[in-house]
Amino acid sequence: QKEVEQNSGPLSVPEGAIASLNCTYSDRGSQSFFWYRQYSGKSPELIMFIYSNGDKEDGRFTAQLNKASQYVSLLIRDSQPSDSATYLCAVGEGSSASKIIFGSGTRLSIRP
C-alpha cells in the first residue's frame, strides 16, 4: 500500500514568519508531487506542483523535492492569517499522475 505521510499538526506559526510543511512518501517510482490548500468546508485548491529534484518558487511559496530521501516540503514565507488552512501533500503513483495518493494533511494556524 503506497503511502504519503504528513504530521497532522496543528502547526502554529506567528504572522510574518516562515511556515515549513513536510511530507514523506513510500513509492520510489513517483514522479509528480503536489501541494493543495483546503479551507474548512471547501474543496482542495492546488497551490504548487513539482516534478524535478530541487526547489520551485511561486510568490511566497517554495516547494522542495528530494527524491533520494522521498521527501517533499512546502515553505510559506511571510505567513499571513489567510494562510491558516489544512495543507495536503499529494503524490502521483508511479510514473503517471493519473492516480494520486493524498496525505492526511497538516493543519496550519497563523497567529497574529
Added chain:
Amino acid sequence: KAGVTQTPRYLIKTRGQQVTLSCSPISGHRSVSWYQQTPGQGLQFLFEYFSETQRNKGNFPGRFSGRQFSNSRSEMNVSTLELGDSALYLCASSQQTGEDEQYFGPGTRLTVT
C-alpha cells in the same frame, strides 16, 4: 476558463437507495478523477476516467461505479447506500497530456440517513 463543476452540491438519501453524482471538467481536460473525503479517512481515491475508459481504480466496493461521456463529463453512482457513505465527494480534472495537475470541483456533500 470555467472551473470544474459538480452537481448537486448537497444530497440527502436514505440507506439502501442509490445516488448519481455529476462532474463537468475544465474545458479541454480529458481526465476526471473521483475522491471521497471523510474526517476519519481523509481524501481517498475512487477511480479515474480518461477518454471514456476507467484507467485507475481505488479500493472501494463494487457499489461505487462511474462512467465518462464523450464530452469528458463524468458521473459517479453509488448503489445500496450505507450510513458510512456519508462524505464529501470530490471530482478533479486534468489535461493528462504531460500536464498532470488536478483541479478540484466544489464537491457534493452526501448525507445518508
